[in-house]
Structures are given as C-alpha cells and as structure tokens.
Amino acid sequence: MIRKLVKLGLAAGLLALAAAPASAEPFKLRVSYDTIPTHLAPIMFRMPGVMKFYNKDYTIDFIRFKGSSLVLQALAADQVDIGVLAFSTFATGIVNANQPIKGIADVAQDGPSFSTVYAVTKDSPIKTVKDLKGDTIGVNAFGGAVDMAARGVLRKNGLTPDKDVRLIEASFGAMEAMTKANKIQVGAFLAPFWAKAQKDGGFRALFQQKDAMGTTQFLFFCAKEDFIKAHRDVLVKFLTDYVRGIGAVHDAKNREQVLKIMSDLTNRPPAAFADWALLPGKDFFHDPHGAVNVKALQSNIDSLAELKMIAHSFDVTKHIDNSLVEEASKGM
Numbered sequence: 001m002i003r004k005l006v007k008l009g010l011a012a013g014l015l016a017l018a019a020a021p022a023s024a025e026p027f028k029l030r031v032s033y034d035t036i037p038t039h040l041a042p043i044m045f046r047m048p049g050v051m052k053f054y055n056k057d058y059t060i061d062f063i064r065f066k067g068s069s070l071v072l073q074a075l076a077a078d079q080v081d082i083g084v085l086a087f088s089t090f091a092t093g094i095v096n097a098n099q100p101i102k103g104i105a106d107v108a109q110d111g112p113s114f115s116t117v118y119a120v121t122k123d124s125p126i127k128t129v130k131d132l133k134g135d136t137i138g139v140n141a142f143g144g145a146v147d148m149a150a151r152g153v154l155r156k157n158g159l160t161p162d163k164d165v166r167l168i169e170a171s172f173g174a175m176e177a178m179t180k181a182n183k184i185q186v187g188a189f190l191a192p193f194w195a196k197a198q199k200d201g202g203f204r205a206l207f208q209q210k211d212a213m214g215t216t217q218f219l220f221f222c223a224k225e226d227f228i229k230a231h232r233d234v235l236v237k238f239l240t241d242y243v244r245g246i247g248a249v250h251d252a253k254n255r256e257q258v259l260k261i262m263s264d265l266t267n268r269p270p271a272a273f274a275d276w277a278l279l280p281g282k283d284f285f286h287d288p289h290g291a292v293n294v295k296a297l298q299s300n301i302d303s304l305a306e307l308k309m310i311a312h313s314f315d316v317t318k319h320i321d322n323s324l325v326e327e328a329s330k331g332m
Contacts, residue, residue, distance in 0.1 A: 027058040027234045032071045032083045034064060036265050037249075037277050038108050038191070038219070038284055039084060044245025046261050047254070052244065052332075053237035060238075067141070068219075075101060075224060081231075082238070085222045087300045088144050088309070094319055095310045100225045103297070103320045105239055105290045111215035112285040115208040116146055117189045118153075119197065121179060122204050126186070129157040129207055135185040138170040138178055143309055145209065145216055145300075146188045151307060152212030176200065191283045195276035217297040218284065228321065239328035243290045250278055250286070290325040 033039040042062050045054060054060070063080060065071045071083040072093045084107050085093070093099040110116055118137065120126045126135065132154070139147040151161040159165050170178055175187030176197050186206060189197055197203045209216060228235060249258050255278075259270040262277060276282040287293065298316045305313035 026056060027231070028061055029058050029234065029238060030061045030063055030079070030081045032065050032074065032080050033062055034066065034068075034084065035190075035192075037262050037273065040107070040246065040249055040286060041242065042265055043258060043261050044242070044249050046265075047245065047248055047257065050244055050248045051241040054241050057237050058234050072097075072099065072101075075099070075222065078224075081227055082221050082223050082235075084219050086145060086219055087217050087297055088148065088304060090220070090222065090319075091301050091304050091310050091314075094314060095312065101222045101319070102225055102228060103220045103222050103292045103316075104228070104235065104322075105221040105242065105325045106217070106287040106292050107219035107221060108284040108286060109215055109293055109296065110145070110218045110284060111210040111213070111296075113280055114191045114194075114283050114285075115210040116149065117194045117205045118150060118186050118207050118209075119179065119189055119194070119203045120186055120206050122202050124185065124204075126206065129153055129159070132157075132186065133159060133164045136166040136168060136183075137186040137188070138175050138184040139167055139188055140172055141169060142167070145213070145218060148303060148307055148309065149209040149212040149216075150186075150188070152303065153207050156212065176203075179203070191276055192273075195282065199275070213303060214299060215293060215296040216300055217293045220292050220297075228324070232324065235324050236327050236331065239290060239325045240331045243288075243325065243328055244332055246286055246288055246290060250288075289329050291322050292320050292325075294320055294322070 031041060033042050036042060044050060045060060068084065068086045068089040071080065071085055072089050074080040075083045076099060090103065093101055126132060137150050139150055141147060147167065150167060154161050154165055161167060172190055172193050175189055175193060178184045179187035180202065248254055259273050262273045263270045294316060301316055302313045304310045
C-alpha cells in the first residue's frame with residue numbers, strides 16, 4: 001500500500017513538473033547601429049557590471065546598417081525592433097511614407113559639444129563663406145543634415161546653392177584627400193575625420209553645422225507604435241540599461257576600458273580615439289538622461305520644410321515618446 005502511494009506521489013509530482021511553465025527566455029531585441037563611437041550602444045553593452053536587465057530580461061542582436069534610410073525600410077518590414085534614424089530620414093518616413101514610428105531616445109546631437117566642421121586648406125584664398133562663389137562643397141549625402149546645413153549657411157550669406165556654389169556627394173573618408181587635391185574647396189568633417197585632419201595638419205574651419213541649424217537632434221532611437229505598445233516593459237528595461245551605459249562610457253575611470261572596446265569593435269588602435277572620442281567639444285553630445293531634444297528636432301524639421309526637402313513640417317511632439325526613457329531614469 002505504501003509503495004503504491006509513493007508511486008502515485010512520484011507520478012503526480014512528475015505531472016506537476018511537466019505542467020509547470022518553463023522559465024521565460026530573455027526577449028531578443030534587434031537594434032540597429034552604424035559608426036562607433038557615435039553609436040554608443042555596442043560599446044556600453046560590452047561593459048561588465050553596468051547593465052541591470054541585459055541577459056536577464058532581454059538580449060540584443062546588434063545589426064549594422066550603412067545609412068538610416070535602410071533602417072527606415074527595416075523598421076517598416078519588421079526586420080529591426082529599435083532603429084537609429086537621422087532626423088531627415090525620420091521626417092521623410094513621417095511625411096512621405098506615413099510610417100507609424102516614434103522616437104524614443106537620443107543617440108547623438110550636433111551642436112551642444114562638437115559640431116560638424118566645414119573646412120578649407122590653410123593656404124586657401126577662401127576666408128569667409130561669401131568667398132565661396134564659383135567653388136565646390138563636398139557633402140556626404142544630398143538631403144541629409146550635412147547637406148542641409150551647408151545650403152542654409154550659403155543662403156544666410158546671400159549665395160544660392162547649386163547656382164553660385166556647387167555641392168557634390170563624397171564620403172566622409174574622402175573629404176580630406178579631395179580638399180587637399182582641390183577637387184572640392186570645402187570638405188565636411190565629422191568628429192573622427194576632423195580629429196584626423198587636425199592631426200595631419202593643413203586645414204582650418206570655415207563654418208560649422210550649428211551656424212546654420214543650431215543644435216541638431218542628429219540621431220535617435222525609433223520604434224513602431226505597435227511594438228512600443230506590445231513591449232513597453234522590455235523597452236523601458238533596455239533604456240534603463242542604456243541610460244546607465246551613457247554614464248558609464250563617459251566616466252573617466254572607465255576610459256581605458258572604453259577605448260579598448262572601441263578598438264575591438266572597429267579594428268583600429270585605441271590611439272585612434274584617444275584624442276577626441278567622448279571628450280567635450282571634440283565629439284557629439286549624448287544626452288545624459290537619454291531624452292530626445294524635442295525643441296531642436298522641431299527646428300530641424302521646420303528647416304527641412306523651408307529648404308523644400310520635405311513637403312511640409314509637422315508637430316514632432318505627436319511622434320516622440322520620451323515617457324519610456326523618463327520611466328527608465330526612475331528605475332536606475
């Protein structure tokens with residue numbers, strides 16, 4: 001009788017174990033990134049002891065995209081969950097494609113710290129923007145922030161883009177050589193390229209992106225509205241870790257470790273980043289609380305409309321949701 005009861009008890013226990021739900025696997029987030037260290041996320045998520053929820057409640061599959069127009073397409077096709085968009089691509093997605101996306105956190109801003117430099121050679125006869133009539137400016141892509149700022153500065157100085165001054169597309173990596181060879185008279189330099197140009201010598205700044213646009217909400221995280229609604233808890237946990245990470249990568253005591261991670265991720269020596277990366281005035285600004293700069297973004301979108309790069313402006317507050325990162329900051 002006792003053996004029978006024991007057998008029954010064991011059987012019941014096994015049935016209970018079989019019926020019990022398996023422990024939930026961490027949710028996998030697909031997150032876009034591009035140039036490091038402008039995109040901080042791939043760096044911070046390699047720093048031990050910083051993250052609170054990573055690898056417990058969620059994991060990340062980082063996917064690299066060359067340009068935010070491809071990210072916009074991936075978001076629309078549900079091939080990425082959190083995509084980094086430039087403000088110009090974001091505006092195109094809203095106005096032209098009516099995409100149901102919202103900005104949820106800052107990635108990088110131009111202006112409060114470093115601002116993209118438009119430079120000439122030191123021996124150039126060009127001393128002011130007004131001297132540019134008949135010359136050529138290199139920009140990385142037509143319709144983007146760098147192109148838009150160049151056009152804005154030209155107009156402020158009484159010059160008509162594409163009539164008085166030619167603009168051509170060139171990669172950021174080619175700007176230094178093309179300017180020195182006089183194939184273009186003005187090159188546009190992001191932080192790493194300007195640091196290299198200064199080290200190599202022979203350049204001086206003519207104007208900066210902020211001269212035309214003030215602060216630019218250059219890059220920010222975006223997600224589709226239905227994904228935000230369905231996975232708000234996971235997004236808040238991701239952003240909690242992201243805001244913790246912003247502090248960690250900027251902490252001076254972590255600098256050697258951060259430079260080593262940058263080196264590992266880019267196959268470049270730490271010395272390539274040491275003189276500029278994450279330093280005040282030499283690199284882009286990253287909001288310490290992770291919030292999208294709504295005021296700057298509205299101004300940026302208005303400028304796009306004024307320059308006829310989008311059909312009309314719109315109220316950005318309807319397309320930005322800082323509540324997730326605000327909630328994340330409380331949970332740190």
